[in-house]
Amino acid sequence: MNSSKQAVQFRPFTRTEHAFQKLRICRRCGQFTALWEEKCTSCDRDTLIPVEQYAKLSARRYFRKDLAVGIMLLAAAVFFGHSTQQMLLGGIVGALLLLPLVLLQQRIYPHEKRRQLIRLFRGRITQIHEGLNVNHKNAVALRQMSERVSYEMLREIAVLIHNDRIRLQQVALLQSFVLRKDMELTLDPLLIKSFEPLMVRYIGEITRLNRELIKDRTFRYVTFYERRILEMAGGEDILVRVANAAVRKKRYVVTHAAFISRYVRKLPKERVQRLYHIIQENPLEPFGDLADEVKIMYLMEQYKS
Numbered sequence: 001m002n003s004s005k006q007a008v009q010f011r012p013f014t015r016t017e018h019a020f021q022k023l024r025i026c027r028r029c030g031q032f033t034a035l036w037e038e039k040c041t042s043c044d045r046d047t048l049i050p051v052e053q054y055a056k057l058s059a060r061r062y063f064r065k066d067l068a069v070g071i072m073l074l075a076a077a078v079f080f081g082h083s084t085q086q087m088l089l090g091g092i093v094g095a096l097l098l099l100p101l102v103l104l105q106q107r108i109y110p111h112e113k114r115r116q117l118i119r120l121f122r123g124r125i126t127q128i129h130e131g132l133n134v135n136h137k138n139a140v141a142l143r144q145m146s147e148r149v150s151y152e153m154l155r156e157i158a159v160l161i162h163n164d165r166i167r168l169q170q171v172a173l174l175q176s177f178v179l180r181k182d183m184e185l186t187l188d189p190l191l192i193k194s195f196e197p198l199m200v201r202y203i204g205e206i207t208r209l210n211r212e213l214i215k216d217r218t219f220r221y222v223t224f225y226e227r228r229i230l231e232m233a234g235g236e237d238i239l240v241r242v243a244n245a246a247v248r249k250k251r252y253v254v255t256h257a258a259f260i261s262r263y264v265r266k267l268p269k270e271r272v273q274r275l276y277h278i279i280q281e282n283p284l285e286p287f288g289d290l291a292d293e294v295k296i297m298y299l300m301e302q303y304k305s
Contacts, residue, residue: 007178008148013155020121022159023128024048030124032131034156041134055117059109062116132161140169147176164192171202179205187213195225197232204234207241214245219256226259240266247271250278254285261290265297272297 016022025032026040027047039046049057121128139153151173158166167190175198179185187206192199203222206213222229222242229235243263246252253260253275264272276298279291 005178006147006176010148010183011152013152013184016159019159020051020117022156023051025051025054025120027054030127031134032124032128033135034132034160035135035138035153036156041138051117051120052113055113055120058116058120059112062112132157136161136166143173147173151177158189164194167192168196168198171196171198174202174205179209181209183209185210185213188215188217191217191221195228200225200229200232200235200238204238204241207238207245211245211248214242216252216255218242219246219252219259223256223259236263236266239263243267244271247274247278250282250285253278253290254282254287257287257290261288261293264290264293269301272301 022034023032024034025048026043026045027049028045029040029043031040031042032051033041033048037048040048135153135157139150139157142153143150151170154166154170154173158170171190171192174185185206187203190199190202200222203214203218206218219242222239226239229239232238240263243260244267246256246260247267260275264275267275272294275290275294279285279287279294
């Protein structure tokens with residue numbers, strides 16, 4: 001274990017159905033944030049609310065305006081009645097007209113809330129970007145004080161900002177920690193487009209901690225940069241572990257058979273046996289050279305025993 005790495009416990013990460021649900025807005029100054037601060041960093045007021053709640057309030061205000069107009073018309077009908085009978089009749093008719101309006105508002109409330117949310121995003125896209133940029137600058141600046149908190153902040157921001165710069169910053173910070181199996185780690189959302197040794201080493205860590213996170217995008221990444229990974233110290237070992245992870249599913253074996261075949265001779269015996277059974281049970285699948293390699297290795301092992 002590298003003694004320079006920190007043992008940390010990450011703040012629980014709350015997943016949302018939609019990315020925008022990470023956003024909050026200050027009701028006083030309008031600044032946006034994706035972080036968990038209690039007070040707005042712009043006006044220092046305790047006025048931050050989720051954007052969905054802001055949309056709900058906007059929808060209610062919109063409905064109240066229509067309702068206020070209806071009540072004013074009702075009051076005018078009563079006030080300008082020439083007799084008690086006309087005033088009473090005007091009040092009854094007005095109330096009967098207001099009831100359908102109230103019922104209609106209740107029915108279309110979810111649609112109006114969605115419309116207000118879309119209107120918020122379209123009208124304040126610049127402010128949203130500015131707020132997220134402030135979040136990002138604060139996260140980077142905090143790295144000197146607490147790498148753990150800096151990573152946690154970047155993890156929240158990355159839900160809304162998708163670029164390789166933030167992904168690589170997260171990967172770099174993760175390399176500063178002692179990673180464990182019980183941690184809530186991820187891989188696919190962190191994969192970048194370019195070759196980066198930090199990324200490769202992180203993939204190597206994930207193969208050790210949680211092979212279930214090794215999926216198609218990772219296989220494509222290591223295959224594309226295979227030559228450069230082999231030039232790294234310990235690069236071949238990482239590729240062997242990635243190939244090992246591919247053996248867990250038939251689909252991966254079929255799709256990435258050529259990659260696996262280049263490292264099959266370094267896989268553990270039980271993984272070769274699994275490969276043999278997958279290939280034997282699926283004779284129509286295009287396993288290519290992998291089928292011959294595995295058959296030879298399997299028979300040699302049987303001959304030894």
